[in-house]
Amino acid sequence: MIRVLVAEDHPIVRxxxxxxxxxxxxxxxxxxxxxxxxxxxxxxxxAPDLVLMDLRMPGIDGDEATSRILAVRPLTKVMVLxxxxxxxxxxxxxxxxxxxxxxxxxPQEEILAGVRAVARGETALAPSIAALLVDRARSPAPRxxxxxxxxxxxxxxxxxxxxxxxxxxxxxxxxxTHLIHTYEKLGVNDRTRAVTRAMELGILRLG
Amino acid sequence: MIRVLVAEDHPIVRxxxxxxxxxxxxxxxxxxxxxxxxxxxxxxxxAPDLVLMDLRMPGIDGDEATSRILAVRPLTKVMVLxxxxxxxxxxxxxxxxxxxxxxxxxPQEEILAGVRAVARGETALAPSIAALLVDRARSPAPRxxxxxxxxxxxxxxxxxxxxxxxxxxxxxxxxxTHLIHTYEKLGVNDRTRAVTRAMELGILRLG
DNA sequence: ACCCGCATCCACCGATCGGTGGATACCGGT
DNA sequence: ACCGGTATCCACCGATCGGTGGATGCGGGT
Numbered sequence: 001m002i003r004v005l006v007a008e009d010h011p012i013v014r015x016x017x018x019x020x021x022x023x024x025x026x027x028x029x030x031x032x033x034x035x036x037x038x039x040x041x042x043x044x045x046x047a048p049d050l051v052l053m054d055l056r057m058p059g060i061d062g063d064e065a066t067s068r069i070l071a072v073r074p075l076t077k078v079m080v081l082x083x084x085x086x087x088x089x090x091x092x093x094x095x096x097x098x099x100x101x102x103x104x105x106x107p108q109e110e111i112l113a114g115v116r117a118v119a120r121g122e123t124a125l126a127p128s129i130a131a132l133l134v135d136r137a138r139s140p141a142p143r144x145x146x147x148x149x150x151x152x153x154x155x156x157x158x159x160x161x162x163x164x165x166x167x168x169x170x171x172x173x174x175x176x177t178h179l180i181h182t183y184e185k186l187g188v189n190d191r192t193r194a195v196t197r198a199m200e201l202g203i204l205r206l207g
Numbered sequence: 208m209i210r211v212l213v214a215e216d217h218p219i220v221r222x223x224x225x226x227x228x229x230x231x232x233x234x235x236x237x238x239x240x241x242x243x244x245x246x247x248x249x250x251x252x253x254a255p256d257l258v259l260m261d262l263r264m265p266g267i268d269g270d271e272a273t274s275r276i277l278a279v280r281p282l283t284k285v286m287v288l289x290x291x292x293x294x295x296x297x298x299x300x301x302x303x304x305x306x307x308x309x310x311x312x313x314p315q316e317e318i319l320a321g322v323r324a325v326a327r328g329e330t331a332l333a334p335s336i337a338a339l340l341v342d343r344a345r346s347p348a349p350r351x352x353x354x355x356x357x358x359x360x361x362x363x364x365x366x367x368x369x370x371x372x373x374x375x376x377x378x379x380x381x382x383x384t385h386l387i388h389t390y391e392k393l394g395v396n397d398r399t400r401a402v403t404r405a406m407e408l409g410i411l412r413l414g
Numbered sequence: 415a416c417c418c419g420c421a422t423c424c425a426c427c428g429a430t431c432g433g434t435g436g437a438t439a440c441c442g443g444t
Numbered sequence: 445a446c447c448g449g450t451a452t453c454c455a456c457c458g459a460t461c462g463g464t465g466g467a468t469g470c471g472g473g474t
Contacts, residue, residue, distance in 0.1 A: 010290075010311040012318060016223020083217075083290070104217040111219060145420060158400025160460065173423050180462070181420090189462075192399045193365025199406075199413055206407050352450060367430065380453050387432070388450090396432075 002119045005031045005048040007039035007065065008081075009057045013104070017052065017081070020108050027115065036060035043069040043076060050119050053098065055082040055089055063089065066096040079118045081111065087132055087141070088202025094133075100124035141201055142185040149203065151178050156195045156204055209326045212238045212255040214246035214272065215288075216264045220311070224259065224288070227315050234322065243267035250276040250283060257326050260305065262289040262296055270296065273303040286325045288318065294339055294348070295409025301340075307331035348408055349392040356410065358385050363402040363411055 004021055006029060008014040014032055021027045031046045033039035036057045043051050051069060055062035066078045079100030080093050090101065100118035102111055103126045114124035125133070144152065154164045161179070165172040183189050186197045198204040211228055213236060215221040221239055228234045238253050240246035243264045250258050258276060262269040273285045286307030287300050297308065307325035309318055310333045321331035332340070351359065361371045368386070372379040390396050393404045405411040 011313070011315050012223050012227060012288075012311055013220050014223075015227065015315065016219050016221075019226055020219060020222065081219075104219055106218070108218050108222065147421065155399055156403045158395055158397040158403075160397070161462095162460080170421085171423060173425090174421070176462075177422080178420095180464095183462085188365055190365040190367070191461080192362055192402055195399055196363045196365075196402060196413065206403065354451065368432095369430080377451085378453060380455090381451070383432075384452080385450095390432085398431080 002027045002050060002115065003030045003046075003048045004028065004115065005033065005039065005042055005046060005051045007033040007036070007051060007057070007062070008054045009034045013054075017111075020111065021052075021115070024112055027112075034058075036062060036065035039065045040068045044072050047073060048076065050077040050079060050115060052115065053078050053080050053093075055080060055085055055093060061089070063093040063096040063098075066093060066098050070097045077118045077121075079114060079124065084128065086202035087136075090129060090132065091136070101129045102126050103128070142187075142203075144182060144185060144198070144203060145178075148178050148182045148185075151175055152182055152194060152198055153204060155179070155191050156198075209234045209257060209322065210237045210253075210255045211235065211322065212240065212246065212249055212253060212258045214240040214243070214258060214264070214269070215261045216241045220261075224318075227318065228259075228322070231319055234319075241265075243269060243272035246272045247275045251279050254280060255283065257284040257286060257322060259322065260285050260287050260300075262287060262292055262300060268296070270300040270303040270305075273300060273305050277304045284325045284328075286321060286331065291335065293409035294343075297336060297339065298343070308336045309333050310335070349394075351389060351392060351405070351410060352385075355385050355389045355392075356405075358382055359389055359401060359405055360411060362386070362398050363405075 004027055006014055006017050006021070008017060011034070014034070018029050018032060021029050030048050031042045033042050037059050039051060039053065053062045053066060062080060062082070069076055069078065077100070078098045079102065080098045081102050081104060083104050094101065100114050100123065102114045102124060106126060117124045151164055154167060159167065161172050161175045164175045179191065182194055186194050188194045188197055195204065199206070211234055213221055213224050213228070215224060218241070221241070225236050225239060228236050237255050238249045240249050244266050246258060246260065260269045260273060269287060269289070276283055276285065284307070285305045286309065287305045288309050288311060290311050301308065307321050307330065309321045309331060313333060324331045358371055361374060366374065368379050368382045371382045386398065389401055393401050395401045395404055402411060406413070
């Protein structure tokens with residue numbers, strides 16, 4: 001019997017997942033969480049074999065919850081079930097230690113098969129996510145340094161280079177140098193495109 | 208008996224919704240659609256009292272499906288059930304004629320109550336969407352002209368003003384004038400911020 | 415010891431940006 | 445008839461941007 005904890009913040013979605021799992025002879029739903037923190041607490045308390053984890057939840061996200069769970073209970077299997085969010089958040093969850101990665105768009109039988117596979121110790125990946133990983137292995141996404149990201153965030157907010165320099169207590173020349181490096185890494189040559197490209201890559205978010 | 212058609216592309220989510228509705232004595236699920244077009248076809252064929260409509264679906268979106276359904280069967284009630292996407296897509300669905308607007312984050316009882324209220328001819332709104340409408344009535348969101356939107360899209364792609372002028376076969380002065388007006392409407396004074404603000408408002412999308 | 419990445423800084427210069435303060439013509443609504 | 449919005453266009457000018465071609469110091473990994 002595979003003991004499963006379901007972590008999903010939308011009640012209507014969680015009830016669909018729970019009903020699907022309960023209908024299987026070999027799966028037992030031992031708990032339900034509606035926030036990332038609740039998932040961590042219940043995973044530690046109930047010691048399920050597997051946690052079915054959404055990514056976007058109130059409070060801490062699914063990838064942070066995954067890290068925390070595995071820090072205390074390293075044998076717990078985590079399988080992410082999400083709407084496709086961004087490449088960056090998927091990679092964050094995989095880096096956090098999730099073993100399975102399916103999309104809510106998948107047929108229900110595929111979700112059940114994924115739970116069983118991950119419980120056995122195998123890896124379950126949606127085809128689109130497998131393709132993402134192959135693509136990433138082939139050409140790794142650019143990575144910005146913390147300062148480069150910080151400066152690009154201020155560019156996205158509409159600040160000029162002198163204004164950014166004043167805000168960060170550095171010289172304008174420093175800001176320009178970081179931006180030049182950022183443009184090279186992102187393969188662009190204009191600050192507006194640098195911002196939109198970083199959003200496409202999940203490096204920057206709106207707001 | 209309220210006859211309901213469920214339009215939702217994710218099988219696991221749709222099964223949760225269907226199970227919830229079937230558990231109610233006064234509601235009958237007469238059909239299920241997984242695309243916007245399928246929703247239109249089934250709504251016309253089955254003539255349900257109410258369509259529970261997701262917004263983001265393969266092919267045509269929920270707001271376009273809503274318009275098409277109401278064009279043929281104007282007495283059909285449409286209630287949108289979605290994850291919060293953007294202000295713009297919510298307003299598009301309301302303009303398309305949806306009478307109810309709830310979020311998947313709502314408790315299941317609230318979803319049932321909303322179905323009943325909309326079936327009776329009332330309006331059901333999630334508190335956050337009610338707040339959005341009040342806010343919009345108070346200070347309407349800026350609207351860009353088609354040309355302004357087109358030029359801003361090219362700005363987001365990294366084109367300079369001379370490059371945009373060449374691409375659109377107009378003068379650079381024309382491009383600059385449109386951008387000045389765009390900055391005024393969005394309350395910004397820099398092209399990068401104009402792009403990120405337009406994205407926040409749902410005027411521009413990534414990619 | 416060496417190398418790389420990060421963070422910092424400089425001067426110069428051509429190109430671009432944004433604002434000002436104008437202008438015309440067309441279209442649709444009141 | 446009038447008005448507002450849209451789309452088009454101009455010259456001028458100060459400020460900013462991006463690229464070039466440099467530089468130093470620090471920390472960590474090999």
